[in-house]
Amino acid sequence: MTAPTPTSILVVDDEPDLRTLYELTLLREGHEVVSAPDLTQAREWLAQRHFDVLITDMRLPDGLGLELLRELGADQRTEKSIVITAYGSAENAVEALKTGAFDYLTKPVDLKQLRAAVTAALQSQRYPSAMRPPLGDAVLRSAPPPPAGVQALARIVGTSGCMVQIRNRIEKVATSMAPVLILGESGTGKELVARAVHECSHRASGPFVAVNCGAIPENLIEAEFFGARKGAFTGATQDREGYFLAAKGGTLFLDEIGDLPLQMQAKLLRVIQERRVRPLGGVQEEAVDVRLVSATHRDLAALVKSGEFRQDLFYRLNVISLRTPALRERREDLSELAHALLQRICSESGQPVPELSDTALAWLQACELPGNVRELENLLQRALALSSGAVLQADDFGDTSDTAMRPESPSTTAAFSVPTPAPDPAAGIPPDLQTYLDDQERQVLLKALKETDFNRTAAAARLGLNLRQMRYRIQRLGIATPADGDDET
Numbered sequence: 445m446t447a448p449t450p451t452s453i454l455v456v457d458d459e460p461d462l463r464t465l466y467e468l469t470l471l472r473e474g475h476e477v478v479s480a481p482d483l484t485q486a487r488e489w490l491a492q493r494h495f496d497v498l499i500t501d502m503r504l505p506d507g508l509g510l511e512l513l514r515e516l517g518a519d520q521r522t523e524k525s526i527v528i529t530a531y532g533s534a535e536n537a538v539e540a541l542k543t544g545a546f547d548y549l550t551k552p553v554d555l556k557q558l559r560a561a562v563t564a565a566l567q568s569q570r571y572p573s574a575m576r577p578p579l580g581d582a583v584l585r586s587a588p589p590p591p592a593g594v595q596a597l598a599r600i601v602g603t604s605g606c607m608v609q610i611r612n613r614i615e616k617v618a619t620s621m622a623p624v625l626i627l628g629e630s631g632t633g634k635e636l637v638a639r640a641v642h643e644c645s646h647r648a649s650g651p652f653v654a655v656n657c658g659a660i661p662e663n664l665i666e667a668e669f670f671g672a673r674k675g676a677f678t679g680a681t682q683d684r685e686g687y688f689l690a691a692k693g694g695t696l697f698l699d700e701i702g703d704l705p706l707q708m709q710a711k712l713l714r715v716i717q718e719r720r721v722r723p724l725g726g727v728q729e730e731a732v733d734v735r736l737v738s739a740t741h742r743d744l745a746a747l748v749k750s751g752e753f754r755q756d757l758f759y760r761l762n763v764i765s766l767r768t769p770a771l772r773e774r775r776e777d778l779s780e781l782a783h784a785l786l787q788r789i790c791s792e793s794g795q796p797v798p799e800l801s802d803t804a805l806a807w808l809q810a811c812e813l814p815g816n817v818r819e820l821e822n823l824l825q826r827a828l829a830l831s832s833g834a835v836l837q838a839d840d841f842g843d844t845s846d847t848a849m850r851p852e853s854p855s856t857t858a859a860f861s862v863p864t865p866a867p868d869p870a871a872g873i874p875p876d877l878q879t880y881l882d883d884q885e886r887q888v889l890l891k892a893l894k895e896t897d898f899n900r901t902a903a904a905a906r907l908g909l910n911l912r913q914m915r916y917r918i919q920r921l922g923i924a925t926p927a928d929g930d931d932e933t
């Protein structure tokens with residue numbers, strides 16, 4: 445049996461002591477290491493041979509480490525780069541990630557983080573060194589993602605140009621550690637995209653922790669994010685891990701990031717910069733090893749302008765952005781989406797998949813669907829509940845003769861799937877029907893949640909809903925629930 449080929453690393457730093465320190469650390473890990481004090485020598489090495497990882501200081505005597513990254517990118521080379529930047533220089537770190545760096549480290553370099561970054565960079569290579577084709581072949585870009593990634597991409601239905609583009613971009617961005625910001629209207633699949641980024645990345649075997657930033661009570665938010673030791677505050681009856689540590693080795697998805705209170709934004713920024721967290725009441729800081737993906741339906745740039753969102757945090761989170769298009773921008777996908785959603789809903793509830801008649805499809809095509817794919821999903825669920833045959837007809841979607849009855853917002857459709865409480869005749873006619881129905885729905889949901897000890901799966905089952913519908917309603921109606929529920933998926 446032949447011995448495995450050692451992985452090769454090129455270290456570029458002009459300070460001899462630091463070079464030696466990095467070299468020794470990496471040699472001890474079993475890597476083959478060569479080093480260069482400047483760009484010129486690094487270029488000579490790169491012209492001669494291939495490396496698995498390039499580690500470069502930002503400032504070098506004859507230029508910036510970023511130049512090497514640009515050259516690697518232009519030559520479509522497969523080396524993964526890690527850039528070392530000065531402490532507190534957010535611009536350089538963001539610039540490095542935008543230029544294609546896999547990751548960055550800040551000075552003074554923590555050797556544990558150096559080792560972890562190199563391991564992660566190697567894991568993200570889709571070919572082991574022995575299988576790697578010769579220099580010059582643009583292999584990584586066309587290499588397929590892992591099987592879980594392929595499945596996650598397939599869950600994002602749509603063959604319109606913008607959907608093909610978004611799937612391609614997910615594959616590309618998944619191979620680095622750069623933070624990703626997903627922007628798009630409600631119900632356009634931002635969480636689906638975030639999961640696909642995770643599943644296509646080398647972190648796929650790690651956890652995917654999804655957090656709704658707008659749903660956590662303000663007094664608990666710090667403990668939820670960073671963890672807390674028992675007794676750190678009234679009610680902290682046991683140690684709490686916190687999202688950052690729970691997502692260790694995986695991806696932390698910060699949904700509705702635009703709703704994060706300002707005070708918490710400052711704390712989040714500090715953790716991103718320092719890559720360490722200290723749980724409330726704890727004395728020791730712990731290293732953070734997560735890839736951040738955030739999402740919002742709000743206009744973050746406008747929030748920055750109005751002072752509601754910190755510019756420096758925006759800059760940090762928005763290294764790579766992805767936009768999920770609204771359904772009205774890709775109406776050609778509606779039929780495929782409707783069929784795929786029907787399949788999924790029916791397989792989840794174990795019922796046979798009905799056909800979708802031409803009239804039903806035409807009716808859906810005529811709907812505005814401002815709530816996007818989620819609204820389409822709700823309409824199909826409701827039609828399935830109302831239909832008794834093997835074919836879904838337009839009538840199954842409600843009174844289709846009256847255009848005023850057509851669904852106009854996610855809230856309208858959401859109210860349909862819960863048994864609508866009979867109006868109290870003594871109370872007369874409510875001045876705002878939607879608010880009235882929302883109140884009724886909120887009360888029913890709260891009752892079910894309380895009776896099941898806030899177990900969302902159990903509460904959903906009591907109401908004949910699935911977990912996804914339950915989560916949607918909880919979020920839409922702004923119901924506060926303990927965030928560490930046992931049923932988060």
Ligand SMILES: Nc1ncnc2c1ncn2[C@@H]1O[C@H](COP(=O)(O)OP(=O)(O)OP(=O)(O)O)[C@@H](O)[C@H]1O
Nearest residue numbers: 599600601629630631632633634635636741817818
């Ligand atoms: N392209 C798609 N293909 C298949 N299903 C989709 C697609 N886009 C969205 N969905 C489905 O629509 C529902 C809403 O999607 P998701 O929760 O990802 O949207 P979102 O943009 O995160 O919404 P919000 O901003 O309200 O949180 C989910 O059930 C999801 O599976």
